[in-house]
Amino acid sequence: MLQVPYIRENKDQIVEGLRKRSWDDDRLSILDDIVKKDDERKNIQTELDTILSQINAISKSIGDLFKSGNQEEANARKSEVQALKQKSSDLEDQAKANKEALQELLFQVPNVPNTLVPAGSTEDDNEVYQDLEGALPDLGTSAKPHWELVEDYKLIDFKRGVKITGAGFPLYTGKGAKLQRSLVQFFLNEAEAAGYNEVNVPFLVNEDSGRGTGQLPDKEGQMYAVPLDKFYLIPTAEVPVTNIHRNEILSTEDLPLKYTAFSPCFRREAGSYGADVKGLNRLHQFEKVEIVQMVHPSQSYDVLMTMVDHVEGLLKKLELPYRILRLCGGDLGFTSALTYDFEVYSAAQKRWLEVSSVSNFETFQSNRLKLRFKNEDGKKELVHTLNGSALALPRIMACIIENNQTGDGIVIPEVIRKYTGFSIIN
RNA sequence: GGAAGAGUGGCAGAGCUGGUUUAAUGCACUAGUCUUGAAAACUAGCGUGCGUGAAAGCGUACCGGGGGUUCGAAUCCCUCCUCUUCCGCCA
Numbered sequence: 001m002l003q004v005p006y007i008r009e010n011k012d013q014i015v016e017g018l019r020k021r022s023w024d025d026d027r028l029s030i031l032d033d034i035v036k037k038d039d040e041r042k043n044i045q046t047e048l049d050t051i052l053s054q055i056n057a058i059s060k061s062i063g064d065l066f067k068s069g070n071q072e073e074a075n076a077r078k079s080e081v082q083a084l085k086q087k088s089s090d091l092e093d094q095a096k097a098n099k100e101a102l103q104e105l106l107f108q109v110p111n112v113p114n115t116l117v118p119a120g121s122t123e124d125d126n127e128v129y130q131d132l133e134g135a136l137p138d139l140g141t142s143a144k145p146h147w148e149l150v151e152d153y154k155l156i157d158f159k160r161g162v163k164i165t166g167a168g169f170p171l172y173t174g175k176g177a178k179l180q181r182s183l184v185q186f187f188l189n190e191a192e193a194a195g196y197n198e199v200n201v202p203f204l205v206n207e208d209s210g211r212g213t214g215q216l217p218d219k220e221g222q223m224y225a226v227p228l229d230k231f232y233l234i235p236t237a238e239v240p241v242t243n244i245h246r247n248e249i250l251s252t253e254d255l256p257l258k259y260t261a262f263s264p265c266f267r268r269e270a271g272s273y274g275a276d277v278k279g280l281n282r283l284h285q286f287e288k289v290e291i292v293q294m295v296h297p298s299q300s301y302d303v304l305m306t307m308v309d310h311v312e313g314l315l316k317k318l319e320l321p322y323r324i325l326r327l328c329g330g331d332l333g334f335t336s337a338l339t340y341d342f343e344v345y346s347a348a349q350k351r352w353l354e355v356s357s358v359s360n361f362e363t364f365q366s367n368r369l370k371l372r373f374k375n376e377d378g379k380k381e382l383v384h385t386l387n388g389s390a391l392a393l394p395r396i397m398a399c400i401i402e403n404n405q406t407g408d409g410i411v412i413p414e415v416i417r418k419y420t421g422f423s424i425i426n
Numbered sequence: 427g428g429a430a431g432a433g434u435g436g437c438a439g440a441g442c443u444g445g446u447u448u449a450a451u452g453c454a455c456u457a458g459u460c461u462u463g464a465a466a467a468c469u470a471g472c473g474u475g476c477g478u479g480a481a482a483g484c485g486u487a488c489c490g491g492g493g494g495u496u497c498g499a500a501u502c503c504c505u506c507c508u509c510u511u512c513c514g515c516c517a
Contacts, residue, residue, distance in 0.1 A: 045477045049486045056486085059498040063445035078497045085497080249474085370475095380474090 001106050001214075001368045003382075004038045007031055017112035020119045020329030030105055037102040044098055048091040055084050107217060111364040113329050114301075114338040120328030129340060130324040137321055137347040137403060145348045146398040147279030149405060150176060153425050156280075168269070168277070168284030170394075175425050179400070179412070180287065180393055182419030184262055187289035187314065187390055191260035194310050196291055199261045201240035204231040209243040212369040214335040224266045233266035237290040238387045242365060245294065249380060250373040256295040256303065260390070263288065280394035281353065288392040292385070294371065297363070300384035301338075304360045307388045308340050311356045314391055317415045320399050321345040323352070337362045344395065348402035353395040358388030 007014060015028055058081050065074035118127045150156040155176025161169045172180055192198055210216035210232050215223060224233040234240060241259050250257075265288050269277075276282050291310065295303050308324065315322040327339040342356035363382040366372070375381045404411040409426025417423045 042477065045486085049477060052487085053485055055497080059496095060445075062497050066445080074497080081497045 001364060002109055002112070003363070003367055004034060004102075004106070007034055007109075008038075014112050017114075017117075017329075018110070020113045020117055021110060021332065022121050022330055030108060034102065034105045034109070037098060037105060041095070041098050041102060044091055044095045048088060048095060051084055051088045051091065055081055055088065058084075110332075110334040111337045111361065113332055114360070116326065116338055117332060118326065118328045121330035123328075123331045125328040126331055126341070127326040127328065128323060129326040132321050132323045132345065134321075136345060139347045139403070139405065143348040143402070143405060145279065146346075146401040149401050149410065150279070153410065155179070155401070155425070158279075166284070168282070170280070170283065170285075175420075175422065176397075178420055179416075179425070180397055182416045183391075183393060183396060184287060184289060185419045186416050188260060188262055190314060190317075191289065191291055191310075191390060194258075194291075196258045196260035199241060199244070199259050201234075201237055201261050201263060203234050203240075203263060203266075204229075205234055205239050205243065206231060209239055209246070212243045212246050213239045213365055214368065215239060218334075221270055222268050224268060234263060235267045236265050236288065236389075237261040237263035238292060241290060241292045242294075242385055242387065243369065245371050246369040248371060250294075250371075250383065252296070252373060252375060255373060255383065256293050256299065259292045261290050261292070263290070265392075280398040283394055286392060286394045289390050290387060291390045292387040294366075294383045294385050296373070296375075297381065297384045300360050300362060300386060303384075304338065304340075304358065304386055307358050307386060307390075311342055311358055311388055311390050315342065315344065315355075318396070318400065318413045320396070320403065321347075322355075333357075333359065335359075335361050335364050337364065342391075344399045346395075346399050346402050348405070353399065355395045355399075356389040356391050359386060361385045361387075 002014070011031060014031065018028060058077050062074045062077050062081075065071075065077070118125060120126070144152070147158070150158075153176075154174055155172065157171040157173050161167075161171040164171065188198060204226060207216060207230055210220075210223070215232070215235065220232070223235050226232070240263075241261050244259070245257070265286050267284060267286075269282060269284060280286075291307060293303055293307065312322070312324070322342055322344050325341040325343065327333075327336075327341055332339055336359040339357055339359040341354055342358070343352035344355045345351075346353050362384050365385045366382040369385075371383055371385070372380045373383050400413060401410055404413070409424045412420055412423050412425070
């Protein structure tokens with residue numbers, strides 16, 4: 001959520017940024033509506049405060065009058081207050097309505113894309129920030145997609161997953177389960193080595209947390225809900241982790257805060273269909289190791305690149321063919337100012353699969369979270385939040401299984417053999 | 427799930443028979459005085475949001491969250507949340 005003073009002072013810059021998200025003049029007019037609503041809010045506030053001040057003063061004098069035994073005068077003033085009371089409660093109603101209206105407007109405005117974000121409306125307009133080194137791997141015509149391989153080697157039992165829950169809830173078995181757990185272990189250890197503090201978070205969150213990171217109020221349809229208790233199943237560990245310090249004021253020495261968390265992720269994925277959802281490509285439940293940072297605003301873009309480097313290091317160690325994209329305005333998430341996506345090439349499916357998304361949210365989340373720090377001048381300032389997948393498991397699993405298939409079986413990447421205890425699946 | 431008790435500023439802790447509370451006091455913290463330096467002592471400062479103002483400041487709201495009673499609520503009432511103790515159930 002953008003801050004209103006920021007909108008007032010940087011309108012041109014915001015307009016320029018939102019145009020990259022294909023906002024036309026009509027939509028952009030919401031910025032003026034916001035300023036107008038905020039002016040209204042200020043006026044109401046001033047008026048209300050004045051009346052409350054009068055009520056307070058008179059009420060106090062009534063107390064004094066009662067003490068000195070001047071009942072008549074006291075009662076006269078009571079009716080005086082009652083009149084003011086009517087006014088103040090009207091104003092309070094107005095203030096409430098105004099606040100809700102303003103909030104609703106603000107919830108509609110996405111983050112302002114960074115200057116580096118290319119204009120564009122679809123994923124085809126994303127910029128290849130760093131292309132694959134070398135040629136695309138070619139496995140020849142006998143290569144099988146992972147959904148066949150996992151069946152051949154009994155790594156995943158999709159059918160029984162369907163029986164237990166439904167489509168998109170795979171049952172990992174045997175070496176499939178172990179390979180996934182090994183990758184998780186590897187990712188967590190790598191994150192720890194990079195200075196991230198491991199946390200183990202609740203997998204259900206309340207509404208306040210959902211709002212804090214921007215899933216609510218608009219995207220409740222993408223989350224599984226537990227209405228009886230008003231909880232949501234997390235779509236990513238980003239939600240609980242970024243909410244750790246909600247409503248807190250940190251000191252400069254606390255920054256940067258670096259967290260890593262493993263969690264299952266639950267997504268309804270309403271509206272998905274086709275080849276996208278085959279096998280492990282798109283699931284309702286999957287596992288992921290997430291990295292999150294809360295940093296001084298002056299550092300956030302440097303930090304973003306260190307996070308990109310970290311993810312890149314993981315893919316290199318796993319020896320997977322990858323490329324890095326810089327998302328265009330149209331593909332950029334609602335809350336992000338700049339996002340780098342990592343894609344791994346599936347040689348059997350002959351397509352790129354997104355395995356990580358690393359983003360800087362600047363103050364967009366921290367403003368909702370009320371996550372601030374006291375800066376060098378002792379003033380309170382919003383921190384910048386960033387996060388990235390490091391990494392999401394299913395597509396990594398899919399690529400390892402597909403790209404490493406040989407006549408003898410599936411070869412386990414060197415770096416995770418110490419976790420799996422086996423070097424080939426056959 | 428049942429019963430009882432409790433939630434006050436960074437911490438501790440008063441106030442809780444409604445009206446000098448503008449939330450006492452102590453500790454911690456910050457600055458200053460003193461000191462070669464430190465400690466001690468003394469002095470001052472020390473929450474958050476919003477409005478207003480160039481600023482100092484002034485106003486307003488906040489004593490777990492929300493709502494209510496009243497001229498006036500930390501204080502009374504309702505409701506939700508959390509914690510503690512006991513009972514029940516349970517990995």
